[in-house]
Amino acid sequence: MKVKTTVNGQVYERETVPYKTLLHFIREEIGLTGTKEGCAAGECGACTVILNGKPVNSCLVLAVEANDAVIETVEGEGAGNELSDLQAAFERHHATQCGFCTPGMLMSIRDLLRRHPKPTVEQIKAGIEGNFCRCTGYVQVIEAVLDATGQSAKKGELKHVS
Amino acid sequence: MNRAFDYRAATSFSEALGWLAEMGSNARPLAGGTDLLVNVRAGLMTPTCVIDLKPIPEITTLSFDEGEGLLIGAGVTINEIIESEVIQQQYPLLAICAHQLASHQVRNRATVVGNIVNASPCADMAPPLLCLQAEIEIQGNDGARWVPCATFFTGAKQTILKPGELVSRIRVPAAMQGAKGGYKKLKRIQGHDLGIVGVALAALDSAVHIAVSSAAATPVLVKPFSRTDDLGTVVAAVCEAISPIDDVRCTKDYRLFMAETYVKRLWQEVVA
Ligand SMILES: Cc1cc2nc3c(=O)[nH]c(=O)nc-3n(C[C@@H](O)[C@@H](O)[C@H](O)COP(=O)(O)OP(=O)(O)OC[C@H]3O[C@@H](n4cnc5c(N)ncnc54)[C@H](O)[C@@H]3O)c2cc1C
Ligand code: FES
Ligand code: FES
Numbered sequence: 001m002k003v004k005t006t007v008n009g010q011v012y013e014r015e016t017v018p019y020k021t022l023l024h025f026i027r028e029e030i031g032l033t034g035t036k037e038g039c040a041a042g043e044c045g046a047c048t049v050i051l052n053g054k055p056v057n058s059c060l061v062l063a064v065e066a067n068d069a070v071i072e073t074v075e076g077e078g079a080g081n082e083l084s085d086l087q088a089a090f091e092r093h094h095a096t097q098c099g100f101c102t103p104g105m106l107m108s109i110r111d112l113l114r115r116h117p118k119p120t121v122e123q124i125k126a127g128i129e130g131n132f133c134r135c136t137g138y139v140q141v142i143e144a145v146l147d148a149t150g151q152s153a154k155k156g157e158l159k160h161v162s
Numbered sequence: 163m164n165r166a167f168d169y170r171a172a173t174s175f176s177e178a179l180g181w182l183a184e185m186g187s188n189a190r191p192l193a194g195g196t197d198l199l200v201n202v203r204a205g206l207m208t209p210t211c212v213i214d215l216k217p218i219p220e221i222t223t224l225s226f227d228e229g230e231g232l233l234i235g236a237g238v239t240i241n242e243i244i245e246s247e248v249i250q251q252q253y254p255l256l257a258i259c260a261h262q263l264a265s266h267q268v269r270n271r272a273t274v275v276g277n278i279v280n281a282s283p284c285a286d287m288a289p290p291l292l293c294l295q296a297e298i299e300i301q302g303n304d305g306a307r308w309v310p311c312a313t314f315f316t317g318a319k320q321t322i323l324k325p326g327e328l329v330s331r332i333r334v335p336a337a338m339q340g341a342k343g344g345y346k347k348l349k350r351i352q353g354h355d356l357g358i359v360g361v362a363l364a365a366l367d368s369a370v371h372i373a374v375s376s377a378a379a380t381p382v383l384v385k386p387f388s389r390t391d392d393l394g395t396v397v398a399a400v401c402e403a404i405s406p407i408d409d410v411r412c413t414k415d416y417r418l419f420m421a422e423t424y425v426k427r428l429w430q431e432v433v434a
Contacts, residue, residue: 057267
Protein backbone atom coordinates (compact mmCIF):
# COMPACT_ATOMS: atom_id res chain seq x y z
CA MET A 1 0.00 0.00 0.00
CA LYS A 2 1.15 3.53 -0.73
CA VAL A 3 1.72 5.86 2.23
CA LYS A 4 2.39 9.55 1.79
CA THR A 5 3.35 11.53 4.89
CA THR A 6 4.99 14.79 5.75
CA VAL A 7 7.75 14.24 8.28
CA ASN A 8 9.46 17.32 9.75
CA GLY A 9 8.22 19.37 6.79
CA GLN A 10 9.40 16.98 4.09
CA VAL A 11 7.02 14.85 2.03
CA TYR A 12 7.79 11.12 1.75
CA GLU A 13 5.93 8.64 -0.40
CA ARG A 14 6.68 4.95 0.17
CA GLU A 15 5.21 1.57 -0.65
CA THR A 16 4.65 -0.49 2.51
CA VAL A 17 2.88 -3.56 3.89
CA PRO A 18 -0.39 -2.83 5.78
CA TYR A 19 0.85 -4.39 9.02
CA LYS A 20 3.96 -2.25 9.44
CA THR A 21 3.89 0.09 12.43
CA LEU A 22 4.43 3.79 11.92
CA LEU A 23 7.55 3.41 14.07
CA HIS A 24 9.10 0.82 11.73
CA PHE A 25 7.97 2.84 8.71
CA ILE A 26 9.76 5.96 9.98
CA ARG A 27 12.91 4.02 10.87
CA GLU A 28 13.10 1.55 7.99
CA GLU A 29 11.31 3.11 5.03
CA ILE A 30 12.05 6.78 5.64
CA GLY A 31 15.39 6.11 7.31
CA LEU A 32 14.97 8.42 10.29
CA THR A 33 16.31 6.29 13.14
CA GLY A 34 16.12 8.87 15.96
CA THR A 35 12.78 7.47 17.13
CA LYS A 36 13.37 4.34 19.21
CA GLU A 37 11.58 1.09 19.91
CA GLY A 38 11.60 0.07 23.58
CA CYS A 39 8.61 -2.09 24.48
CA ALA A 40 6.60 -2.00 21.22
CA ALA A 41 3.47 -2.11 23.40
CA GLY A 42 2.61 1.47 24.33
CA GLU A 43 4.26 1.35 27.75
CA CYS A 44 7.60 3.14 27.51
CA GLY A 45 7.16 6.14 25.21
CA ALA A 46 10.54 5.76 23.45
CA CYS A 47 8.66 5.73 20.14
CA THR A 48 6.71 8.97 20.77
CA VAL A 49 6.20 11.13 17.68
CA ILE A 50 3.80 14.02 17.14
CA LEU A 51 1.08 12.90 14.72
CA ASN A 52 -1.19 15.66 13.37
CA GLY A 53 -0.31 17.80 16.38
CA LYS A 54 -0.68 15.12 19.05
CA PRO A 55 1.98 12.95 20.67
CA VAL A 56 1.30 9.24 20.16
CA ASN A 57 3.12 5.93 20.60
CA SER A 58 4.19 5.22 17.02
CA CYS A 59 4.53 1.51 17.90
CA LEU A 60 0.72 1.41 18.25
CA VAL A 61 -0.10 3.17 14.98
CA LEU A 62 -0.02 1.50 11.58
CA ALA A 63 1.88 3.30 8.84
CA VAL A 64 -1.22 3.10 6.64
CA GLU A 65 -3.20 4.98 9.31
CA ALA A 66 -0.75 7.87 8.89
CA ASN A 67 -1.42 8.33 5.19
CA ASP A 68 -1.65 12.10 4.51
CA ALA A 69 -0.56 12.81 8.09
CA VAL A 70 1.84 15.44 9.35
CA ILE A 71 4.48 13.97 11.64
CA GLU A 72 7.17 15.47 13.83
CA THR A 73 10.11 13.42 15.08
CA VAL A 74 13.23 14.21 17.08
CA GLU A 75 15.08 14.94 13.81
CA GLY A 76 12.91 18.06 13.52
CA GLU A 77 14.43 19.47 16.72
CA GLY A 78 17.38 21.75 16.03
CA ALA A 79 18.70 22.65 12.59
CA GLY A 80 21.75 21.00 11.06
CA ASN A 81 24.29 20.73 13.86
CA GLU A 82 22.52 23.34 16.00
CA LEU A 83 20.69 21.92 18.99
CA SER A 84 17.16 23.12 19.74
CA ASP A 85 16.56 25.10 22.94
CA LEU A 86 15.25 21.94 24.57
CA GLN A 87 18.12 19.74 23.40
CA ALA A 88 20.65 22.30 24.65
CA ALA A 89 18.93 22.38 28.04
CA PHE A 90 18.99 18.57 28.14
CA GLU A 91 22.73 18.67 27.49
CA ARG A 92 23.37 21.32 30.17
CA HIS A 93 21.42 19.39 32.79
CA HIS A 94 22.66 15.88 31.98
CA ALA A 95 19.05 14.98 31.19
CA THR A 96 20.38 12.46 28.69
CA GLN A 97 22.47 9.54 29.86
CA CYS A 98 22.14 6.45 27.65
CA GLY A 99 19.83 8.58 25.50
CA PHE A 100 17.39 5.87 24.54
CA CYS A 101 14.37 7.63 26.02
CA THR A 102 15.44 11.11 24.87
CA PRO A 103 13.88 11.29 21.37
CA GLY A 104 10.46 10.32 22.75
CA MET A 105 10.90 12.49 25.84
CA LEU A 106 11.68 15.51 23.65
CA MET A 107 8.54 14.96 21.57
CA SER A 108 6.33 14.76 24.67
CA ILE A 109 7.93 17.90 26.07
CA ARG A 110 7.64 19.75 22.74
CA ASP A 111 3.90 19.02 22.87
CA LEU A 112 3.70 19.98 26.57
CA LEU A 113 5.29 23.37 25.83
CA ARG A 114 2.68 24.07 23.15
CA ARG A 115 -0.06 23.41 25.70
CA HIS A 116 1.76 25.01 28.65
CA PRO A 117 4.56 27.39 27.58
CA LYS A 118 5.72 27.76 31.22
CA PRO A 119 4.85 24.43 32.79
CA THR A 120 4.91 23.85 36.53
CA VAL A 121 6.83 20.87 37.93
CA GLU A 122 3.50 19.01 38.27
CA GLN A 123 2.63 19.76 34.64
CA ILE A 124 6.06 18.55 33.51
CA LYS A 125 5.62 15.32 35.48
CA ALA A 126 2.19 14.78 33.90
CA GLY A 127 3.60 15.64 30.46
CA ILE A 128 6.26 12.92 30.65
CA GLU A 129 4.04 10.37 32.42
CA GLY A 130 4.16 8.14 29.34
CA ASN A 131 7.95 8.32 28.90
CA PHE A 132 10.07 5.94 30.94
CA CYS A 133 13.69 6.78 31.68
CA ARG A 134 15.81 4.11 33.32
CA CYS A 135 18.88 6.32 33.77
CA THR A 136 18.29 9.86 34.95
CA GLY A 137 15.65 9.47 37.63
CA TYR A 138 13.71 12.27 35.84
CA VAL A 139 14.99 15.09 38.08
CA GLN A 140 17.43 16.29 35.45
CA VAL A 141 14.73 16.18 32.79
CA ILE A 142 12.42 18.34 34.92
CA GLU A 143 15.25 20.81 35.58
CA ALA A 144 16.09 20.97 31.89
CA VAL A 145 12.50 21.86 31.05
CA LEU A 146 12.38 24.51 33.78
CA ASP A 147 15.63 25.96 32.43
CA ALA A 148 14.51 25.87 28.79
CA THR A 149 11.37 27.78 29.76
CA GLY A 150 13.24 30.47 31.70
CA GLN A 151 12.21 29.17 35.11
CA SER A 152 15.67 28.37 36.47
CA ALA A 153 17.18 30.85 38.94
CA LYS A 154 20.39 30.80 36.92
CA LYS A 155 20.65 29.52 33.36
CA GLY A 156 22.48 26.22 33.34
CA GLU A 157 22.45 25.90 37.13
CA LEU A 158 22.86 22.22 38.06
CA LYS A 159 20.49 21.93 41.02
CA HIS A 160 20.73 18.19 41.34
CA VAL A 161 24.50 18.14 41.94
CA SER A 162 24.71 21.16 44.23
CA MET B 163 7.27 -6.88 13.45
CA ASN B 164 3.56 -7.62 13.38
CA ARG B 165 2.30 -10.82 11.80
CA ALA B 166 0.77 -10.16 8.38
CA PHE B 167 -2.76 -8.81 8.00
CA ASP B 168 -4.67 -6.76 5.49
CA TYR B 169 -6.03 -3.26 6.11
CA ARG B 170 -9.27 -1.70 4.91
CA ALA B 171 -10.50 1.80 5.67
CA ALA B 172 -14.30 1.91 6.10
CA THR B 173 -16.08 5.11 5.16
CA SER B 174 -19.50 4.11 6.55
CA PHE B 175 -20.92 1.70 9.13
CA SER B 176 -22.74 -0.23 6.39
CA GLU B 177 -19.47 -0.74 4.53
CA ALA B 178 -17.71 -1.95 7.71
CA LEU B 179 -20.64 -4.24 8.59
CA GLY B 180 -20.59 -5.68 5.05
CA TRP B 181 -16.89 -6.50 5.29
CA LEU B 182 -17.33 -8.04 8.74
CA ALA B 183 -20.13 -10.26 7.40
CA GLU B 184 -17.98 -11.26 4.43
CA MET B 185 -14.83 -12.08 6.42
CA GLY B 186 -16.35 -13.39 9.64
CA SER B 187 -14.05 -13.75 12.63
CA ASN B 188 -10.97 -13.20 10.45
CA ALA B 189 -11.71 -9.48 10.45
CA ARG B 190 -11.39 -7.11 13.42
CA PRO B 191 -12.56 -3.52 13.75
CA LEU B 192 -9.77 -1.04 14.47
CA ALA B 193 -10.33 2.16 16.44
CA GLY B 194 -7.32 3.58 18.33
CA GLY B 195 -5.52 0.25 18.20
CA THR B 196 -4.19 0.50 21.76
CA ASP B 197 -5.66 -2.88 22.67
CA LEU B 198 -5.91 -4.44 19.23
CA LEU B 199 -2.33 -3.85 18.09
CA VAL B 200 -0.93 -4.92 21.48
CA ASN B 201 -2.97 -8.14 21.25
CA VAL B 202 -1.92 -8.80 17.66
CA ARG B 203 1.72 -8.34 18.52
CA ALA B 204 1.37 -10.68 21.51
CA GLY B 205 -0.29 -13.28 19.28
CA LEU B 206 -3.53 -13.14 21.31
CA MET B 207 -5.50 -11.98 18.28
CA THR B 208 -4.76 -13.12 14.75
CA PRO B 209 -6.98 -11.16 12.35
CA THR B 210 -6.27 -11.54 8.65
CA CYS B 211 -7.79 -8.10 8.10
CA VAL B 212 -8.30 -5.01 10.24
CA ILE B 213 -11.15 -2.68 9.38
CA ASP B 214 -10.32 0.89 10.31
CA LEU B 215 -13.43 2.70 11.55
CA LYS B 216 -11.74 6.11 11.88
CA PRO B 217 -12.57 7.29 8.33
CA ILE B 218 -16.33 6.97 9.09
CA PRO B 219 -17.35 10.65 9.42
CA GLU B 220 -20.00 10.39 12.14
CA ILE B 221 -17.81 8.53 14.64
CA THR B 222 -16.22 11.79 15.76
CA THR B 223 -19.58 12.92 17.24
CA LEU B 224 -19.32 14.38 20.71
CA SER B 225 -22.48 16.37 21.35
CA PHE B 226 -24.95 17.28 24.06
CA ASP B 227 -28.53 18.46 24.03
CA GLU B 228 -31.39 18.35 26.49
CA GLY B 229 -33.31 15.78 24.47
CA GLU B 230 -30.64 13.29 23.42
CA GLY B 231 -28.27 13.82 26.32
CA LEU B 232 -24.56 13.27 25.71
CA LEU B 233 -23.59 11.32 22.58
CA ILE B 234 -20.10 9.85 22.28
CA GLY B 235 -19.21 8.47 18.84
CA ALA B 236 -17.03 5.39 18.39
CA GLY B 237 -14.04 7.51 17.37
CA VAL B 238 -13.99 9.84 20.38
CA THR B 239 -10.70 9.54 22.22
CA ILE B 240 -10.08 9.58 25.96
CA ASN B 241 -8.29 12.93 25.70
CA GLU B 242 -11.25 14.42 23.83
CA ILE B 243 -13.41 13.46 26.84
CA ILE B 244 -10.97 15.21 29.19
CA GLU B 245 -10.89 18.35 27.02
CA SER B 246 -14.65 18.61 26.44
CA GLU B 247 -16.17 21.58 28.29
CA VAL B 248 -19.66 20.14 28.38
CA ILE B 249 -18.30 16.96 29.95
CA GLN B 250 -16.25 18.89 32.50
CA GLN B 251 -19.34 20.87 33.47
CA GLN B 252 -22.21 18.39 33.15
CA TYR B 253 -20.62 14.93 33.44
CA PRO B 254 -17.41 15.54 35.42
CA LEU B 255 -17.12 11.86 36.46
CA LEU B 256 -16.33 10.92 32.83
CA ALA B 257 -13.42 13.36 32.70
CA ILE B 258 -12.15 12.32 36.14
CA CYS B 259 -12.03 8.64 35.13
CA ALA B 260 -10.60 9.41 31.67
CA HIS B 261 -7.71 11.14 33.41
CA GLN B 262 -6.87 7.90 35.20
CA LEU B 263 -6.58 5.89 31.97
CA ALA B 264 -3.07 5.15 30.66
CA SER B 265 -0.67 7.91 29.56
CA HIS B 266 -1.15 11.11 27.55
CA GLN B 267 0.11 9.43 24.37
CA VAL B 268 -2.20 6.41 24.74
CA ARG B 269 -5.15 8.70 25.58
CA ASN B 270 -4.61 10.53 22.28
CA ARG B 271 -5.45 7.29 20.42
CA ALA B 272 -7.56 5.17 22.79
CA THR B 273 -11.33 5.52 22.34
CA VAL B 274 -14.07 5.24 24.95
CA VAL B 275 -15.94 2.72 22.80
CA GLY B 276 -12.79 0.60 22.31
CA ASN B 277 -12.28 0.63 26.07
CA ILE B 278 -15.70 -0.88 26.79
CA VAL B 279 -15.70 -3.28 23.81
CA ASN B 280 -12.36 -4.63 25.03
CA ALA B 281 -14.28 -5.29 28.26
CA SER B 282 -11.36 -5.67 30.62
CA PRO B 283 -12.50 -5.91 34.26
CA CYS B 284 -10.18 -2.94 34.88
CA ALA B 285 -11.49 -0.73 32.04
CA ASP B 286 -11.48 2.76 33.53
CA MET B 287 -14.35 4.11 31.41
CA ALA B 288 -16.74 1.35 32.49
CA PRO B 289 -17.44 2.52 36.07
CA PRO B 290 -18.42 6.09 35.10
CA LEU B 291 -20.62 4.90 32.21
CA LEU B 292 -22.32 2.41 34.53
CA CYS B 293 -22.86 5.02 37.26
CA LEU B 294 -24.26 7.51 34.73
CA GLN B 295 -26.80 4.99 33.33
CA ALA B 296 -25.25 5.08 29.86
CA GLU B 297 -26.65 3.18 26.91
CA ILE B 298 -24.73 1.59 24.06
CA GLU B 299 -25.85 1.68 20.42
CA ILE B 300 -25.12 -1.58 18.59
CA GLN B 301 -25.26 -1.81 14.80
CA GLY B 302 -25.68 -5.06 12.94
CA ASN B 303 -26.69 -6.00 9.46
CA ASP B 304 -30.32 -6.06 10.58
CA GLY B 305 -30.34 -2.59 12.10
CA ALA B 306 -29.42 -0.73 15.26
CA ARG B 307 -30.46 -1.19 18.89
CA TRP B 308 -29.75 0.51 22.21
CA VAL B 309 -28.81 -1.55 25.26
CA PRO B 310 -28.09 -0.40 28.83
CA CYS B 311 -24.38 -0.38 29.65
CA ALA B 312 -25.34 -2.44 32.72
CA THR B 313 -26.16 -5.41 30.45
CA PHE B 314 -23.24 -4.94 28.04
CA PHE B 315 -20.51 -6.84 29.91
CA THR B 316 -21.04 -10.60 30.14
CA GLY B 317 -17.66 -11.85 31.38
CA ALA B 318 -13.94 -11.06 31.42
CA LYS B 319 -13.28 -9.58 27.96
CA GLN B 320 -16.80 -10.68 26.92
CA THR B 321 -19.71 -8.53 25.82
CA ILE B 322 -23.17 -9.05 24.39
CA LEU B 323 -21.89 -8.04 20.92
CA LYS B 324 -22.63 -10.77 18.40
CA PRO B 325 -20.09 -11.62 15.70
CA GLY B 326 -20.13 -8.98 13.00
CA GLU B 327 -21.73 -6.29 15.19
CA LEU B 328 -20.30 -2.86 15.92
CA VAL B 329 -20.79 -0.27 18.61
CA SER B 330 -21.59 3.05 16.98
CA ARG B 331 -22.33 5.40 19.88
CA ILE B 332 -22.73 5.75 23.62
CA ARG B 333 -25.51 7.87 25.10
CA VAL B 334 -25.44 9.31 28.59
CA PRO B 335 -28.95 10.46 29.52
CA ALA B 336 -29.65 14.17 29.90
CA ALA B 337 -31.25 13.27 33.24
CA MET B 338 -27.79 12.50 34.63
CA GLN B 339 -26.35 15.93 33.83
CA GLY B 340 -24.91 17.72 36.80
CA ALA B 341 -24.17 14.52 38.70
CA LYS B 342 -21.26 15.02 41.07
CA GLY B 343 -18.71 12.26 41.01
CA GLY B 344 -15.42 10.82 42.12
CA TYR B 345 -13.16 7.91 41.20
CA LYS B 346 -10.52 6.19 43.31
CA LYS B 347 -8.15 3.87 41.48
CA LEU B 348 -5.52 1.84 43.29
CA LYS B 349 -2.28 1.62 41.29
CA ARG B 350 1.27 0.57 42.07
CA ILE B 351 2.65 3.96 41.00
CA GLN B 352 1.33 7.51 40.62
CA GLY B 353 1.98 7.48 36.88
CA HIS B 354 0.23 5.37 34.28
CA ASP B 355 -0.69 1.89 35.45
CA LEU B 356 -3.64 -0.47 35.21
CA GLY B 357 -5.93 -0.45 38.23
CA ILE B 358 -5.72 -2.99 41.05
CA VAL B 359 -9.18 -1.97 42.20
CA GLY B 360 -11.26 1.10 41.35
CA VAL B 361 -14.45 2.64 42.73
CA ALA B 362 -16.54 5.31 40.99
CA LEU B 363 -19.44 7.17 42.60
CA ALA B 364 -22.00 9.52 41.05
CA ALA B 365 -24.52 11.48 43.13
CA LEU B 366 -27.52 13.33 41.74
CA ASP B 367 -30.43 14.64 43.83
CA SER B 368 -31.16 11.89 46.34
CA ALA B 369 -29.69 8.99 44.33
CA VAL B 370 -26.14 7.65 44.60
CA HIS B 371 -24.67 5.21 42.05
CA ILE B 372 -21.53 3.18 42.69
CA ALA B 373 -19.56 1.01 40.24
CA VAL B 374 -16.39 -0.98 40.84
CA SER B 375 -13.60 -2.04 38.46
CA SER B 376 -11.02 -4.86 38.82
CA ALA B 377 -13.05 -6.61 41.48
CA ALA B 378 -15.00 -9.22 39.49
CA ALA B 379 -14.98 -10.76 36.00
CA THR B 380 -16.70 -7.62 34.72
CA PRO B 381 -16.94 -4.04 35.93
CA VAL B 382 -19.80 -4.09 38.47
CA LEU B 383 -22.68 -1.65 38.93
CA VAL B 384 -24.05 -1.93 42.45
CA LYS B 385 -27.79 -1.37 43.06
CA PRO B 386 -28.64 2.33 43.51
CA PHE B 387 -28.44 3.93 46.94
CA SER B 388 -30.04 6.92 48.53
CA ARG B 389 -28.16 9.80 50.12
CA THR B 390 -29.85 9.01 53.42
CA ASP B 391 -28.63 5.39 53.47
CA ASP B 392 -26.40 4.37 56.31
CA LEU B 393 -22.75 4.17 55.14
CA GLY B 394 -22.25 0.81 56.82
CA THR B 395 -25.12 -0.66 54.80
CA VAL B 396 -23.71 0.85 51.59
CA VAL B 397 -20.25 -0.62 52.21
CA ALA B 398 -21.75 -4.04 52.96
CA ALA B 399 -23.82 -3.96 49.76
CA VAL B 400 -20.79 -3.04 47.64
CA CYS B 401 -18.68 -5.83 49.15
CA GLU B 402 -21.56 -8.23 48.55
CA ALA B 403 -21.87 -7.21 44.87
CA ILE B 404 -18.21 -7.72 43.96
CA SER B 405 -16.25 -10.98 43.82
CA PRO B 406 -12.55 -10.14 43.85
CA ILE B 407 -9.90 -12.84 43.42
CA ASP B 408 -6.27 -13.37 44.37
CA ASP B 409 -4.02 -12.74 41.38
CA VAL B 410 -0.54 -11.55 40.43
CA ARG B 411 -1.35 -7.97 41.31
CA CYS B 412 -2.83 -8.40 44.78
CA THR B 413 -4.91 -10.55 47.07
CA LYS B 414 -8.66 -10.82 47.29
CA ASP B 415 -8.61 -9.48 50.85
CA TYR B 416 -6.63 -6.39 49.89
CA ARG B 417 -9.05 -5.68 47.04
CA LEU B 418 -12.02 -5.97 49.39
CA PHE B 419 -10.33 -3.79 51.98
CA MET B 420 -9.50 -1.08 49.43
CA ALA B 421 -12.94 -1.19 47.81
CA GLU B 422 -14.44 -0.62 51.27
CA THR B 423 -11.99 2.20 52.02
CA TYR B 424 -12.68 3.92 48.71
CA VAL B 425 -16.46 3.72 49.14
CA LYS B 426 -16.13 5.38 52.54
CA ARG B 427 -13.82 8.11 51.22
CA LEU B 428 -15.96 8.84 48.16
CA TRP B 429 -19.11 8.98 50.30
CA GLN B 430 -17.42 11.50 52.56
CA GLU B 431 -16.09 13.59 49.67
CA VAL B 432 -19.05 13.53 47.28
CA VAL B 433 -22.21 12.68 49.22
CA ALA B 434 -21.78 13.84 52.81
C1 LIG C 1 0.35 1.21 27.77
C2 LIG C 1 -1.14 1.07 27.92
C3 LIG C 1 -1.73 1.43 29.11
C4 LIG C 1 -3.11 1.29 29.28
N1 LIG C 1 -3.65 1.67 30.47
C5 LIG C 1 -4.99 1.57 30.64
C6 LIG C 1 -5.59 1.99 31.86
O1 LIG C 1 -4.94 2.49 32.78
N2 LIG C 1 -6.95 1.84 31.97
C7 LIG C 1 -7.71 1.32 30.98
O2 LIG C 1 -8.93 1.23 31.14
N3 LIG C 1 -7.18 0.94 29.81
C8 LIG C 1 -5.84 1.05 29.63
N4 LIG C 1 -5.29 0.65 28.44
C9 LIG C 1 -6.16 0.10 27.42
C10 LIG C 1 -6.90 1.21 26.66
O3 LIG C 1 -5.95 1.99 25.97
C11 LIG C 1 -7.87 0.58 25.72
O4 LIG C 1 -8.83 -0.19 26.42
C12 LIG C 1 -8.56 1.58 24.81
O5 LIG C 1 -9.49 2.41 25.47
C13 LIG C 1 -9.23 0.84 23.68
O6 LIG C 1 -9.64 1.75 22.70
P1 LIG C 1 -8.98 1.73 21.24
O7 LIG C 1 -9.68 2.80 20.47
O8 LIG C 1 -7.51 1.80 21.31
O9 LIG C 1 -9.47 0.29 20.77
P2 LIG C 1 -8.87 -0.76 19.76
O10 LIG C 1 -7.61 -1.33 20.27
O11 LIG C 1 -8.88 -0.20 18.38
O12 LIG C 1 -10.05 -1.83 19.87
C14 LIG C 1 -10.30 -2.55 21.06
C15 LIG C 1 -11.17 -3.75 20.75
O13 LIG C 1 -12.49 -3.33 20.42
C16 LIG C 1 -12.80 -3.66 19.08
N5 LIG C 1 -13.50 -2.48 18.58
C17 LIG C 1 -13.00 -1.20 18.50
N6 LIG C 1 -13.97 -0.36 18.13
C18 LIG C 1 -15.10 -1.09 17.97
C19 LIG C 1 -16.44 -0.75 17.61
N7 LIG C 1 -16.83 0.50 17.34
N8 LIG C 1 -17.36 -1.75 17.55
C20 LIG C 1 -17.00 -3.04 17.84
N9 LIG C 1 -15.74 -3.40 18.18
C21 LIG C 1 -14.80 -2.42 18.26
C22 LIG C 1 -11.50 -4.01 18.41
O14 LIG C 1 -11.66 -4.96 17.38
C23 LIG C 1 -10.70 -4.57 19.56
O15 LIG C 1 -11.03 -5.89 19.81
C24 LIG C 1 -3.91 0.79 28.23
C25 LIG C 1 -3.32 0.47 27.02
C26 LIG C 1 -1.94 0.59 26.85
C27 LIG C 1 -1.33 0.23 25.54
S1 FES D 1 8.14 1.34 21.93
FE1 FES D 1 6.26 2.36 21.75
S2 FES D 1 5.76 2.76 23.80
FE2 FES D 1 7.52 1.52 24.00
S1 FES E 1 18.66 8.36 29.48
FE1 FES E 1 18.72 6.21 29.50
S2 FES E 1 16.63 5.71 29.55
FE2 FES E 1 16.59 7.83 29.78
